[in-house]
Amino acid sequence: MEKRIVNPWKWQDARSYAQAVEVKNAEATLYVSGQTAINAEGISSNADMATQLEEAIQNLEQVITEAGFECRNIVRLNIYTTSSEELWPHFKLFQDWVTKHGMQQASTVMEVKSLFETLKVELEATVVK
Structure with a gap:
């Protein structure tokens, strides 16, 4: 697999994402449903x-x-x-995780009216190999 990062600017680097990611010759693609704070028993977090x-x-x-x-x-x-507003003070948790894995991904952050049950944040990913 070949991955090419497209960043016409530098400001996105401080926000832990890339403007675009081109992938060539991928062996497989994994589309991951939104992952939230639901435990192994299927109980949504109130945290x-x-x-x-x-x-x-x-x-x-x-x-x-x-x-x-x-x-x-x-x-x-x-x-x-x-x-x-509630997410931003904790965004470093996300950025540290991105850095730990050496990730360079295209991202969108969107505020929504509600998520499932008591959930406050959901992460949806596309992964290649």
Whole structure:
């Protein structure tokens, strides 16, 4: 697989994403449903935004790993949140995770009216190998 990052500017680097990602000769593509802070028993979290973000990241990483893919090969990662204002103070958790895996992905952050049950943040990914 060949991956090419397209960044006409530098400002996005501080926000842990790329403007575009081109993929050639991919062996496989994994489309991951939105991952949230739902535990193994299917119970939605009532925790604060930071805790839910950490749990959503862990769940996303588990799905990707169990599918035989690597987080470093996430090429698109959308973040849905019920409160951007609540998310931003904890965004470093997300950025540290991106840095840990050496990810360079196209991303969109979108505030939505609501998510399933008590959830505050959802991560949706596309991964290649």
